[in-house]
Amino acid sequence: MDAITKAKKAAGEKAAALVQPGMLVGLGTGSTAYWAIEKIGQMVKEGLNIQAVATSIASEKQALALGIPITSFSEIQQLDLDIDGADEISEEGQLIKGGGGSLLREKIVALASRHRVIVGDERKYVKTLGKFPLPIEVVPFGWELVFKTLQALQGHPTLRTKDDQPYITDNSNYIIDCSFGVIREPEQLHQQLKTLTGVVETGLFLNLKPTVIIAYENGDVKTI
Numbered sequence: 001m002d003a004i005t006k007a008k009k010a011a012g013e014k015a016a017a018l019v020q021p022g023m024l025v026g027l028g029t030g031s032t033a034y035w036a037i038e039k040i041g042q043m044v045k046e047g048l049n050i051q052a053v054a055t056s057i058a059s060e061k062q063a064l065a066l067g068i069p070i071t072s073f074s075e076i077q078q079l080d081l082d083i084d085g086a087d088e089i090s091e092e093g094q095l096i097k098g099g100g101g102s103l104l105r106e107k108i109v110a111l112a113s114r115h116r117v118i119v120g121d122e123r124k125y126v127k128t129l130g131k132f133p134l135p136i137e138v139v140p141f142g143w144e145l146v147f148k149t150l151q152a153l154q155g156h157p158t159l160r161t162k163d164d165q166p167y168i169t170d171n172s173n174y175i176i177d178c179s180f181g182v183i184r185e186p187e188q189l190h191q192q193l194k195t196l197t198g199v200v201e202t203g204l205f206l207n208l209k210p211t212v213i214i215a216y217e218n219g220d221v222k223t224i
């Protein structure tokens, strides 16, 4: 296992240790959240009694394979703890998410959780957001119009693709990745993007006050 994978595993497992019996837990998506889910699966096998809501079909499949009981918002109102990764984590705890394409479900789950834990390796921790392209989930109908507006806003948009076709999210939408440069006013940008008809959600996760667990290649793990 390389040093970055080891760091992701360490961060994910440290977050999993925060799960307590009886909790309702949000399961994130991506290669770091993966390790938290693996650890929670192990804890469930050892007798931990929890229920979880997954932020993607992939994470739900992983959880079910591990025997983690899955519930949904038709059964519950609120989660106790959400554990998820991020693409960028600013020093203020503001996030860019959606590199793995699950931003909409991830935001719904994060907002439904009383506590949020964000796990990442040291490369994710930045002074200011904006180096990682900002994912924006859009409805397929008329996406070209949103794309042109994003061009006009200097977002340098790119339609995300997979196998030369538009990438399709778990919600049957598309993703447009944008580069606005350094994002100095994330709230303003998020609000501006949300008002565009056709935009479903942005990858800016703001003011969620997460506990941040950063793992370093040298083996250190810091909770911020």
Ligand SMILES: O=C(CO)[C@H](O)[C@H](O)COP(=O)(O)O
Residues within 6 Å of the ligand: 028, 029, 030, 031, 032, 033, 084, 085, 086, 087, 096, 097, 098, 099, 100, 101, 102, 103, 106
């Ligand atoms: O937002 C996400 C998926 O939509 C992921 O949490 C984010 O992309 C981080 O993934 P990884 O841990 O694989 O770097």
